[in-house]
Amino acid sequence: MARVSARRRPERERVLLPVRQNCPGCGGHMQLRYENRRHLVMLPGAVRLRLKIRRCEHAGCPRFHVPYRPEAECALALPQQEFGLDVIALVGVLRHREHGSVPEIHAALRGRGVEIAERSVTNLLDRYDELLATNLTDTRRLRRVLKGQRGVILALDGLQPDVGHEVLWVVRDCLSGEVLLARSLLSATAEDLAPLLREVAGAVGVPVLGVVSDGQTSIRRAVERALPGVPHQLCQFHFLREAAHPIFEADRHAKVRLKAEVRGVRPIERALEGRDDPVAEVARGYCAAVRSAITDDGRPPLAASGLRLKARLEAVADSLDRVAEKGAARRRSRGSAS
Ligand SMILES: [Zn+2]
Numbered sequence: 001m002a003r004v005s006a007r008r009r010p011e012r013e014r015v016l017l018p019v020r021q022n023c024p025g026c027g028g029h030m031q032l033r034y035e036n037r038r039h040l041v042m043l044p045g046a047v048r049l050r051l052k053i054r055r056c057e058h059a060g061c062p063r064f065h066v067p068y069r070p071e072a073e074c075a076l077a078l079p080q081q082e083f084g085l086d087v088i089a090l091v092g093v094l095r096h097r098e099h100g101s102v103p104e105i106h107a108a109l110r111g112r113g114v115e116i117a118e119r120s121v122t123n124l125l126d127r128y129d130e131l132l133a134t135n136l137t138d139t140r141r142l143r144r145v146l147k148g149q150r151g152v153i154l155a156l157d158g159l160q161p162d163v164g165h166e167v168l169w170v171v172r173d174c175l176s177g178e179v180l181l182a183r184s185l186l187s188a189t190a191e192d193l194a195p196l197l198r199e200v201a202g203a204v205g206v207p208v209l210g211v212v213s214d215g216q217t218s219i220r221r222a223v224e225r226a227l228p229g230v231p232h233q234l235c236q237f238h239f240l241r242e243a244a245h246p247i248f249e250a251d252r253h254a255k256v257r258l259k260a261e262v263r264g265v266r267p268i269e270r271a272l273e274g275r276d277d278p279v280a281e282v283a284r285g286y287c288a289a290v291r292s293a294i295t296d297d298g299r300p301p302l303a304a305s306g307l308r309l310k311a312r313l314e315a316v317a318d319s320l321d322r323v324a325e326k327g328a329a330r331r332r333s334r335g336s337a338s
Pocket residue numbers: 023024025026027028056057058061062063064
């Protein structure tokens with residue numbers, strides 16, 4: 001069945017920056033030069049990517065004006081793909097582990113809120129199979145990928161669509177953007193990952209200039225073991241996402257509970273309808289303040305919207321306390337005067 005409705009505009013936006021600033025060709029600084037935009041459908045929802053692109057501007061450099069894209073981009077999606085790698089990984093698991101048919105996989109994805117047409121599922125299955133068939137012994141392909149490059153910068157990422165499922169490990173070259181190797185593994189220890197890196201380093205035929213990853217301990221150990229002395233850079237985006245995940249979850253939970261506590265705003269607003277006396281005006285102002293606090297969504301991981309909501313609701317409550325105190329004081333002074 002084809003998709004009937006137009007795809008909704010993604011509500012989430014992510015800005016990705018290349019971690020590396022020095023040109024792999026000449027070592028000089030690469031300026032941020034322009035921005036590419038990309039819409040992706042991922043398991044947590046649709047996302048709008050704003051990709052900051054660097055470029056070397058030193059005349060004579062072998063990478064003069066060759067774009068350098070954010071390393072994290074290829075951890076999210078393959079080139080020219082509308083769906084995230086996490087969706088592709090899940091499609092692969094549903095097919096090869098759970099032996100789901102295309103309609104079953106389609107239903108499972110729709111059930112998780114992924115807007116996808118059935119024929120796209122077939123397409124993603126092909127992408128998954130192609131990905132795992134990526135072969136390091138295909139020298140023609142490697143030569144094409146590494147044409148004119150003096151080295152590779154490896155990015156290693158593990159995608160696990162669900163806890164307990166196998167992890168789809170993808171090794172890419174950040175300079176060409178090409179996938180060099182992909183494997184589906186049940187575990188992800190340094191012992192499992194080091195051979196993947198060794199295999200890649202042995203096949204590319206050019207030096208490994210560096211590795212970029214989210215800095216998981218197992219990946220760090222694997223890099224130390226397989227590629228001793230090769231600089232390993234943590235991708236801030238991944239690192240932050242990993243580090244912020246538990247906080248983000250706790251914050252989201254807190255926000256839900258806070259919202260539940262201020263559900264009483266609506267009845268108050270209704271009771272005030274048709275009144276335009278000063279008291280009603282003030283009460284309406286407070287209701288508006290509470291409403292605006294509820295809809296003030298921060299952008300994780302840098303802004304904790306639950307904490308912000310708490311601060312704003314506390315400001316409203318403090319203000320109400322002050323009003324109540326003033327009212328009480330006035331009543332007291334009126335009482336003593338009479
Ligand atoms: Zn350069």
